[in-house]
Amino acid sequence: MKMSKLFVQTLREFPSDAEVMSHKLLVRAGYIRRLASGVYNYLPLMWRTLKKIENITREEMDAAGAQELLMPFVQPEELWQESGRWDVYGKELMRLKDRQGRGMCLGPTHEEVITYIAREGIKSYKQLPVNLYQIQSKFRDEVRPRFGLLRGREFIMKDAYSFDIDEAGLDKEYENMAKTYTRIFERCGLETKMVQSDSGAIGGSVSHEFMVVCDNENNAGENDVFYCEKCDYSANSNHAVSILPKAPTDGGFTKAQVVDTPNCKSIEELAEFLKVEPSVIVKTLVYVADKKYVMALIRGDKNVEEIKLQNAVGANEIRIASSAEIKEIMLNNNKTAEAGYISPIGIEDITIVADNSVCELKNFVIGCNETEKHLIGANWGNEISLPEKITDIRLVQEGEICTQCHSPLKVTRGIEVGNIFKLGTKYSKAMNAVYMAEDGQEKPFIMGCYGIGISRTAAAAVERHHDEFGIKLPLAIAPYHAIVIPVNCKDELQMKTAEEIYNKLLNAGVEVVLDERDERPGVKFKDADLIGFPYRITAGKTLAEGLVEFKNRSNGEVMTIKPQDAIDKIISAVNALK
RNA sequence: CGGGAUGUAGCGCAGCUUGGUAGCGCACCUCGCUUGGGACGAGGGGGUCGCAGGUUCAAAUCCUGUCAUCCCGACCA
Numbered sequence: 268m269k270m271s272k273l274f275v276q277t278l279r280e281f282p283s284d285a286e287v288m289s290h291k292l293l294v295r296a297g298y299i300r301r302l303a304s305g306v307y308n309y310l311p312l313m314w315r316t317l318k319k320i321e322n323i324t325r326e327e328m329d330a331a332g333a334q335e336l337l338m339p340f341v342q343p344e345e346l347w348q349e350s351g352r353w354d355v356y357g358k359e360l361m362r363l364k365d366r367q368g369r370g371m372c373l374g375p376t377h378e379e380v381i382t383y384i385a386r387e388g389i390k391s392y393k394q395l396p397v398n399l400y401q402i403q404s405k406f407r408d409e410v411r412p413r414f415g416l417l418r419g420r421e422f423i424m425k426d427a428y429s430f431d432i433d434e435a436g437l438d439k440e441y442e443n444m445a446k447t448y449t450r451i452f453e454r455c456g457l458e459t460k461m462v463q464s465d466s467g468a469i470g471g472s473v474s475h476e477f478m479v480v481c482d483n484e485n486n487a488g489e490n491d492v493f494y495c496e497k498c499d500y501s502a503n504s505n506h507a508v509s510i511l512p513k514a515p516t517d518g519g520f521t522k523a524q525v526v527d528t529p530n531c532k533s534i535e536e537l538a539e540f541l542k543v544e545p546s547v548i549v550k551t552l553v554y555v556a557d558k559k560y561v562m563a564l565i566r567g568d569k570n571v572e573e574i575k576l577q578n579a580v581g582a583n584e585i586r587i588a589s590s591a592e593i594k595e596i597m598l599n600n601n602k603t604a605e606a607g608y609i610s611p612i613g614i615e616d617i618t619i620v621a622d623n624s625v626c627e628l629k630n631f632v633i634g635c636n637e638t639e640k641h642l643i644g645a646n647w648g649n650e651i652s653l654p655e656k657i658t659d660i661r662l663v664q665e666g667e668i669c670t671q672c673h674s675p676l677k678v679t680r681g682i683e684v685g686n687i688f689k690l691g692t693k694y695s696k697a698m699n700a701v702y703m704a705e706d707g708q709e710k711p712f713i714m715g716c717y718g719i720g721i722s723r724t725a726a727a728a729v730e731r732h733h734d735e736f737g738i739k740l741p742l743a744i745a746p747y748h749a750i751v752i753p754v755n756c757k758d759e760l761q762m763k764t765a766e767e768i769y770n771k772l773l774n775a776g777v778e779v780v781l782d783e784r785d786e787r788p789g790v791k792f793k794d795a796d797l798i799g800f801p802y803r804i805t806a807g808k809t810l811a812e813g814l815v816e817f818k819n820r821s822n823g824e825v826m827t828i829k830p831q832d833a834i835d836k837i838i839s840a841v842n843a844l845k
Numbered sequence: 846c847g848g849g850a851u852g853u854a855g856c857g858c859a860g861c862u863u864g865g866u867a868g869c870g871c872a873c874c875u876c877g878c879u880u881g882g883g884a885c886g887a888g889g890g891g892g893u894c895g896c897a898g899g900u901u902c903a904a905a906u907c908c909u910g911u912c913a914u915c916c917c918g919a920c921c922a
Binding site for chain 1: 882884
């Protein structure tokens with residue numbers, strides 16, 4: 268490819284609407300352009316990289332025994348009604364109507380369609396197990412698209428679905444996919460952490476996420492990952508568990524009484540005023556879960572993990588209640604307290620969930636539903652009864668103790684590039700997808716599903732591989748392998764040598780660009796660095812000694828060597844990819 | 846949806862306070878000159894100032910509404 272013909276427009280400055288490095292660089296280097304919020308054009312450079320990631324994924328999935336197919340991205344409402352998700356998926360599902368008025372949606376994921384395919388196509392246990400996958404655009408009308416390709420409303424995903432006759436088969440395939448994923452990301456130059464996670468809208472029992480650790484300057488990592496340095500434990504904050512380090516649990520009050528606590532709306536102010544540790548205070552928070560109020564009780568020095576609370580009450584949606592809503596609850600119970608002074612005491616008809624952490628408290632402090640007053644020296648079973656629902660709704664904090672090996676946990680930020688779920692029979696039962704088992708009984712498929720965000724992986728790779736000059740994607744997924752630059756195109760020797768090198772590389776199957784533009788060298792070097800050609804050969808003044816400059820973009824190494832040596836180095840690096 | 850900000854040429858911005866018929870840098874076209882890290886000179890093309898109302902002799906500028914985009918929170922590959 269000649270540089271003058273390559274369809275790319277590099278910008279001299281970063282776009283003003285981009286925040287994270289991958290977004291800034293991909294736009295500036297001419298890989299992508301925004302079409303609408305969260306919707307991007309993949310220009311030729313980007314598309315080459317995406318195809319490479321897709322192909323790596325394809326090779327590894329095929330090698331793992333999966334088979335590729337392609338499902339439509341327009342899906343009929345009926346299937347979503349069958350699975351029950353038409354009503355629960357919410358606004359994120361891009362819905363539309365066809366000319367007959369029938370409901371359709373653009374696929375955010377394909378459990379419904381694949382289950383339909385299995386129901387129609389798999390009749391006997393003899394056809395099992397099977398794992399089917401596709402690579403295709405997905406649509407999710409995100410509440411807040413951001414960070415360029417990291418959170419778009421349209422994105423490219425590889426999604427695979429496995430069907431087994433029993434749990435043991437699913438476990439085996441789950442392991443198989445976990446290993447395959449690690450290999451795929453490795454080949455893309457990404458080190459990943461496999462962490463336990465909540466299974467969210469997809470459903471199912473067990474799930475893990477593949478995180479690219481991204482703890483750098485711009486916070487591109489949207490997830491907090493807790494992990495143990497001693498053992499292999501690691502989990503998304505929405506799922507992480509821990510043992511609490513020792514903290515005071517006895518308030519030390521000798522009798523229960525209501526005391527004045529002026530201006531003590533926050534736990535800190537209250538602890539300071541009463542001269543107690545926050546850990547002997549019970550914090551009461553009000554949430555709205557699917558339009559119903561929920562009170563959550565947690566130890567004063569800890570915070571609620573909303574996903575855990577959402578799961579505890581079986582809700583689809585949860586948010587913290589507003590002060591107006593709290594007022595409404597109080598009024599309904601003939602009370603007047605503001606947030607900060609509330610508790611479940613004397614409150615009726617509201618679901619109450621307590622975190623495990625409050626159970627062991629003695630002589631503790633809690634609100635009493637009167638503004639600027641608290642109850643001190645309370646005990647479970649006396650002044651207040653322990654709620655029926657006691658579970659883990661606590662957000663883990665760094666330094667708490669690993670449940671597996673009792674070492675302190677650490678935290679880091681991660682970009683989720685892949686996700687694997689054990690679905691079990693959630694969809695097969697709902698959609699009556701059954702096969703004839705060996706014993707003559709009809710049984711639902713045991714399913715698993717496995718996703719990789721292809722376009723997000725590309726963006727994550729840029730997050731991990733860049734410097735002040737631009738992108739430096741690894742050879743395996745860079746748009747091109749190499750660039751050849753004649754410093755001065757009007758110099759016949761330079762131009763001729765560059766063309767010879769270019770042709771030799773081209774003939775050897777190297778994906779190479781010749782920068783034959785009549786530009787000053789600075790422009791060519793800046794563009795080459797920005798776009799991120801892994802190898803650069805420069806034909807310039809060193810030709811006097813018959814040498815060229817050879818530069819490795821990823822480690823910055825520069826050497827002056829014979830043209831043929833530079834060519835050989837590139838060819839052998841490219842061949843090593845296969 | 847709640848909180849904050851911004852919409853002026855492909856990109857980055859000024860002009861708005863104090864209304865007077867739109868400008869700068871980069872990019873683009875032509876000519877010259879230059880060629881190892883985003884040169885220089887001369888000339889040129891490109892904008893219904895997000896959109897719709899209103900105030901005014903006159904609106905990018907003031908007022909009202911609306912749309913879009915971005916940032917911070919709830920969603921997730």
